[in-house]
Amino acid sequence: MLLPHAETLAQARSYVAALADHALTIESSSAYERVLLELDRVHGDDCPALDTEDLTDDRDILLAVASKAVEELEDFGVDPLAVELILAMLVDAHDLDIG
Template sequence: MLLAHAITLAEARSYVAALADNAVSIDASIEYDRVLLQIDFIYADLIPAISPVLVTDGDVLFGVAESAIEHFVDHGIDGLTVELVLDMLYAARELDAP
């Protein structure tokens, strides 16, 4: 895995984890955790660690996570797989709406 790929993956994982930590409901948090598990499955657990994210604004967290996941395609992940992960992210976001 090249450095740019590892950075994109770490960013996606970190921001989705921050979304889970800041979710307004336990159900939304669980759905974000499911997104993390799916990302881990895609990469066969050969993944960088989650880094702390100091941002707590849900819109910012979601935007960065969404963008990072979209860039998985640039690093060789199948487009359909990326769309399925994004769909999971959007479903979690719907549960996280106040």
């Protein structure tokens, strides 16, 4: 994995982790954690560390940035179907979070 790919993946993972941290229910937090697990699975568990320090608490901003980073993974050779699955999981987790 080249540096730009690792940076994009780290950004996606960090923002999804922040969403899990700020989730309103345990169910929605678990749903975000499943998104992280799928990101890790797609990358063969070769994943950079999370950095959620100094990220906004606004879940809508976190969702937008996480979604954009996940979409950008296609540019680094991640299967488009896997990206769509991850995005769908992320939207489902967000829908569960907002009730």
